Structure formats: structure tokens, C-alpha cells
Amino acid sequence: KLAEQLEAVRAGRAVQRQQRQAAPLATAALVGYTNAGKSTLFNRLTGADVLADDRLFATLDPTVRLLSLPSRRRILLSDTVGFIRKLPVTLVQAFRATLEEVTQASLILHLVDVADPQARAQIVQVEKVLAEIGAGAIPRLRVLNKLDLLPEAPGHAPDWTASEPAGDGAAPLGTVRVSARTGEGLDRLLAAIDEALAMDAVVNATFRFPPEAAAKISLVYQRGRVLQADYDEQGCLVRAEVPHSLKQRLAEYLSSAG
Numbered sequence: 063k064l065a066e067q068l069e070a071v072r073a074g075r076a077v078q079r080q081q082r083q084a085a086p087l088a089t090a091a092l093v094g095y096t097n098a099g100k101s102t103l104f105n106r107l108t109g110a111d112v113l114a115d116d117r118l119f120a121t122l123d124p125t126v127r128l129l130s131l132p133s134r135r136r137i138l139l140s141d142t143v144g145f146i147r148k149l150p151v152t153l154v155q156a157f158r159a160t161l162e163e164v165t166q167a168s169l170i171l172h173l174v175d176v177a178d179p180q181a182r183a184q185i186v187q188v189e190k191v192l193a194e195i196g197a198g199a200i201p202r203l204r205v206l207n208k209l210d211l212l213p214e215a216p217g218h219a220p221d222w223t224a225s226e227p228a229g230d231g232a233a234p235l236g237t238v239r240v241s242a243r244t245g246e247g248l249d250r251l252l253a254a255i256d257e258a259l260a261m262d263a264v265v266n267a268t269f270r271f272p273p274e275a276a277a278k279i280s281l282v283y284q285r286g287r288v289l290q291a292d293y294d295e296q297g298c299l300v301r302a303e304v305p306h307s308l309k310q311r312l313a314e315y316l317s318s319a320g
């Protein structure tokens with residue numbers, strides 16, 4: 063039953079994603095352990111934006127909404143299913159499939175419940191799954207949520223909030239402390255998202271993909287704009303506009319030609 067529901071969500075999302083691709087908007091995906099406060103933050107950030115042209119997205123998929131940043135850049139924010147430690151084996155595949163959305167995002171917001179004694183282990187768990195689904199190299203911000211539940215005195219905050227535990231993927235761009243409940247820190251979060259996306263400017267790149275790396279070509283099609291693609295026995299030469307982060311991720315395939 064649950065497996066069927068997850069599959070339905072996955073199929074629906076794939077269609078919606080195709081429809082959205084006409085809109086040149088960057089997507090930021092909220093990920094995190096279950097109960098981290100993703101949906102609360104999602105509603106808080108996008109609540110004021112559920113208006114006129116946002117309706118389109120709201121009806122297509124209630125978990126993707128428009129978000130306006132301080133720079134006036136608009137992005138799509140997507141809420142995702144929470145990560146759970148003991149998922150029945152039969153559901154693991156379906157669960158991962160619902161996270162396909164995450165692999166398409168320009169930016170990942172990894173939400174953490176700082177008040178949970180297991181927070182540290184949960185971060186590692188989430189980072190591991192992100193790496194497994196192929197999202198390990200997507201730029202991300204770590205968002206420490208439920209700040210309101212921590213004692214006032216800074217000395218009482220858990221030690222690990224000062225120095226970040228390392229995950230499997232690339233280091234996060236930064237850490238922002240918020241409370242989705244009180245709204246504290248949300249201005250800082252929006253500014254950080256703006257900054258992260260500005261850093262990931264769109265750049266030109268030419269890649270040469272040997273036949274054995276053909277699967278990587280789809281990444282360029284998904285996250286960039288292909289200007290030209292020429293196939294020969296040595297593989298494929300692709301000229302494209304891609305986010306800087308993707309160019310870095312595919313650095314070994316960069317071609318000096320053209």
C-alpha cells in the first residue's frame with residue numbers, strides 16, 4: 063500500500079518536473095531527518111507567496127512553491143519526505159525514488175533538529191543517503207532548526223553546533239540557525255540562499271564524455287542548457303551552459319576544444 067502510494071507520488075512528480083522545466087527557475091530542496099521541521103519551515107517561508115501565479119505550481123504539486131529572495135530572485139522551494147532510520151527494506155527503493163527531486167535541485171537545504179539528542183547521527187545518516195542518491199555534490203546549506211528549544215546561554219548549545227560533523231559529500235557552504243516556529247533567523251536563511259545561488263552562477267562549459275561516461279550527459283541536460291552535442295566514436299562533445307557547481311562536479315570531463 064505505502065509502496066504504491068510512494069510510486070504514485072514519484073510518477074506524478076516526474077511529470078510535474080517536466081512541466082516545470084519550461085520555467086527557468088532554480089529549485090532549492092528541503093531535506094532532513096523526519097520531524098526536523100521541513101514542512102513547518104516550508105509553509106513559513108512560502109506562505110506569503112501562495113498567490114496568483116503560484117497557484118499553477120500549487121495545483122500541480124502542493125510540495126513545490128515559489129519563494130522570493132531578498133535580491134528579488136524567485137526560486138522554487140520543494141519540501142521532501144523525511145529520512146527515517148529503520149525503513150522496511152521493501153520500501154527503501156520507493157522512498158529513494160521520491161527523492162529524485164533532490165538530485166535535480168540547484169541547492170539543498172539540509173534541515174536539522176538541533177534539540178534532538180540524535181541530531182549528529184541524523185546529519186550523518188542524511189548525508190549518507192544524499193551521497194547514495196547522487197546528490198552528494200549539490201551545494202548545500204545546513205539549517206539548524208528549533209533554535210527556540212535551546213537554552214538561552216550560548217554555552218549550553220550542543221558542542222557540535224559550533225564545529226560541523228563531516229558528511230560523505232562536499233562540505234556545506236555554510237550553516238544557518240533558525241526557528242521555523244518563531245521565525246528567528248529566517249532573514250539570514252533567505253540571504254544565505256540568495257548568496258549560495260549567486261555563487262552558483264551559470265557558466266559556459268564544453269565537455270567530452272567518453273562512451274563509458276555517457277550516463278553523465280543526462281546531468282548536463284537536466285541541470286543545464288545544451289547548446290550543441292556532437293557524437294563520434296570517442297563519445298560525445300557537449301557545449302552547454304551549466305551551473306558552476308555542475309561544471310566543477312564534471313571537471314574531469316572538461317574539454318579544451320571549443
Ligand SMILES: Nc1nc2c(ncn2[C@@H]2O[C@H](COP(=O)(O)OP(=O)(O)OP(=O)(O)O)[C@@H](O)[C@H]2O)c(=O)[nH]1
Pocket residue numbers: 094095096097098099100101102103142143144145207208209210211240241242243244
Ligand atoms: N519548537 C519548535 N518546534 C518546531 C520547529 N519547527 C518545527 N517544529 C515542530 O516539529 C514537529 C515536526 O515538524 P514538521 O515540519 O512536520 O517536520 P518535517 O521535517 O516536515 O517532518 P516529516 O515530514 O515527517 O519528515 C512539529 O510538531 C512542528 O511544530 C521550531 O522551530 N521550533
Ligand SMILES: [Mg+2]
Pocket residue numbers: 100101102142144
Ligand atoms: Mg514534512
